[in-house]
Amino acid sequence: MKLHTVEVLQRERFGDHALLRYRWTGSPPEPGQFVMARVASSTSPTRSLDPFLPRPLFAHDYDGEAMRLLFEIRGRGTALLAGEGTELLVSDPLGRGYTIDGGPVALVGGGVWVSPLKLLARHLARSGVAHDVYLEIPAAAPEAYAAWISGSYPDATLVPTGGASDASRAVLESIGDLSRYAGLYASGPAPMLDAVKRVSRDTIPSQLAVRERMACANGSCYGCAVPVWEAGERAYTRACVEGPVFPGEVLAW
Amino acid sequence: MKLHTVEVLQRERFGDHALLRYRWTGSPPEPGQFVMARVASSTSPTRSLDPFLPRPLFAHDYDGEAMRLLFEIRGRGTALLAGEGTELLVSDPLGRGYTIDGGPVALVGGGVWVSPLKLLARHLARSGVAHDVYLEIPAAAPEAYAAWISGSYPDATLVPTGGASDASRAVLESIGDLSRYAGLYASGPAPMLDAVKRVSRDTIPSQLAVRERMACANGSCYGCAVPVWEAGERAYTRACVEGPVFPGEVLAW
């Protein structure tokens, strides 16, 4: 995996969440694409391979010069990425993102998984596709994060929710009549994706961003298996090259 | 091994050599004692164990408040120790150092191994033991380092030398008649220690600082084996607890 050393322009923390902005002049990300990211201690003569694997993170936003990543700090890898004083190494944008067709469309997101919807909204606007954004803000989310989200998605309908399974229902209910839309774009916790997939089956097409553990992120290792329907049979495909965005009806959860 | 997080007061580089000064209010080092040192990325939630082992480094100097380490940057561990932006973790002073008896004595050092002689000279001065310092400055040493050494040991006789085996001879020759001294204290490259051990056999007692690879540094692992004479038999003893300073006649090289 080719990783580029990039210049970090900004690091922000909102509770357990972090925003990372870096200069990016490589190929621009499509919405729903992701990058592999790791740190290298700038004092290290040989790059440290601890933690061993880079971390997959969605392209949150891109303005032609700077890339933004938005992520939750969970373990060592994300903690290091959010930390100061380290060099940032990132891959090119990877995978297959959202496909933009006609509108109007609804964007549905939850938790930190809202990340790819920002760039998607930007592309939809650029293509003149009408879209509404519905985001879950969990009650447990730190205030700073909630404030930042509402600032970052000024036109979005924010749905404050309690727990995860409840969340999906509340967010979908806030949309009301789905027949207004030509498509549903989703990125959220598993129960939300499930719910979106279910409602879309009988109504309108959906595109869901999935997350699987990844190692190579280039199709080599078959580590990021996602069950899909292939010619009527359940089969595993690779989230990193065939996804991470899949049409709802393809996923064989 | 108990390691303390300490405040780094100063980091200096002279070519491939580095000086590290940190606040130390624990037990004061005896000359010839060493510490185990490692870095911890301050951004890491769990301390990184890469590289796995801490590095043994002589106490170079101590003024009651700050400890100084002087070392050559060789591999990853020492490069990280010399680098900026990392937390420093150090052990208490460890091992058995030089024993101070009557004077006058000669201190003989070479290369970066001169390190422990600074603290030794300080202690000798404090105890009123007359001493002369003879240091090899290899021709290959970076100028900044040579300059620093001569500044740091203002009263020392500096002997510029070519290679390692030549060095030992040149330095010893510069001492002249050894019978002026009651003892020889040495810390230098292996050939120098060898030479000191040899000349001291028939003349005056010597104390040599040895260097062996270490893991536990507390006597547990038997990794730091040094061959010594024990009741007439050759046996391995542990540099970390029985040394690192040994009387020349005890070493069974």
Add this chain to the structure above:
Amino acid sequence: MVTRRATVVGTDPDVDLGVKLCGILLATPLIPAAGTLAKETLGEVKGVYGAMLPKTVTPRPRAGNPPPRVAEVSSGMINSIGLQNPGLDRFLENLTDYDVGLPLFVSVAADTVGEFVAMCERFAGEERVSAVELNLSCPNVEHGGLQFCAGPGTVREVVAACRVPLSGKPLFAKLTNEGVVNNAVAAEEAGADAVTLINTIPALVLDPRERQVSLRGGLSGPAIKPIALRAVYEVSQVVGVPVIGVGGVTSGTDVAEFMLAGAAAVQVGSGSFVREPQEMLEEFAAYLRKNGLRARDLADALTER
């Protein structure tokens, strides 16, 4: 003997990276480890590898194991892919996908000796295929709790049986670390032209928060490098056939270490997920230049102390 020179971008053209493996000239000693380089990525690695080696193929298609399939550990990773592959027929249909101007090696696995032989028969007549690597060691495909090919008896049987149809092509036996010396000797005696050491080591990751087993699978990466080096070194002392080293390579120095330990060629697996093989090759070339050595001299360049 003429050795092909690799033309590697950023590498001194005067450094001779070529090696010979069972009579096959490789422009560089690097080979992708089976299961760690997809067709999709072939373009990226032009000039880096000396041969191509796709993921292990089995007689019939295999769906593979349910996710999660990978987990990270200290200095490495664990995988449990379960040999997902399209099966022999589809593999053969699409063999031209691997036409990148390099010798093509194929890795095969099967449940029975008969199936191993049947696969080798299919490859025997395949001009595109330069050598066959028998995967005798996958820790993720289990048969009643025991690994296929656990001991020298089975190794001997499979290798001897596959030797027959493959009379014209080099046959490599890829072995696990467990019992590696005895198994390598058995493989050589049964007619293997080379042994590939080592496959991943059975390992387990637990999630202490969820109090669940996260993954049972095979350990790879730098964590196993000292173990793989030991296997290569010990086996090189006792067998006459070339050894192909694999396990934890992430740098050019690692490549040099494997060759000093006795490897004639070196496979790169999980290391290619975290660094660029191209960079490793450049580092290896720099090492050779600095030491005034050619790649093919390294196996004899170990000095006693």
Add this chain to the structure above:
Amino acid sequence: MVTRRATVVGTDPDVDLGVKLCGILLATPLIPAAGTLAKETLGEVKGVYGAMLPKTVTPRPRAGNPPPRVAEVSSGMINSIGLQNPGLDRFLENLTDYDVGLPLFVSVAADTVGEFVAMCERFAGEERVSAVELNLSCPNVEHGGLQFCAGPGTVREVVAACRVPLSGKPLFAKLTNEGVVNNAVAAEEAGADAVTLINTIPALVLDPRERQVSLRGGLSGPAIKPIALRAVYEVSQVVGVPVIGVGGVTSGTDVAEFMLAGAAAVQVGSGSFVREPQEMLEEFAAYLRKNGLRARDLADALTER
């Protein structure tokens, strides 16, 4: 059943760290791994360990291997100490050195079955000694290239023979990872009261600059943790006797992982060189508190998914 409570500085007194191992109550599940805690350091670890376990003792004094004896590798180290020890007689003379108010386990190794038995006879009558661990696995002491106790046959023979004099005391068989499941079953059948898994894994470090083998020895540390966890997990499924887990523990979560995998107690080796066992115990206590568990419940606290 009354379990002793550990009084650990900085640890919540309400967390129950006690475990029972072959009828012996341990105040904490931590035990120093054989060969990794010297007498000189006993003072530092009061209240941390549940038992004491000195370096392996052999019938006669052993000088050990020439230096270098240790080398660093990714996430671990390699050692080749060569069982340096003063021999059985001196060890017994100085047994009171280990009187620190904890059950004393002793680790023994020998070249022949007869010598193993002779040592066990000496320990059988030693009141100070609560249990004997047979080191059946040292990778640094070789006999004609093969390790002593390579297979289940030898394990069975040694354990059965040592069982006789030690009828009153628990007997642990410490096994290497190679063939661990079969060897553990053999040890249990021959009468071992527990199995200790795993010893270091044969490995090698090369110096590419000097083009020399730096060290052949045994790999320990976090690099082997997933391998050791797998061994503990697999063996726990098939033997009825307690398993003592060892390999790569450097944190309290690691201790919990070994116990979830099935270990009744956990040994800490090279991890104690780089972190404080005291800190690991505190982390372990914090883990138990957070999860509302007692140490002795962990072995049954693994949930299926």
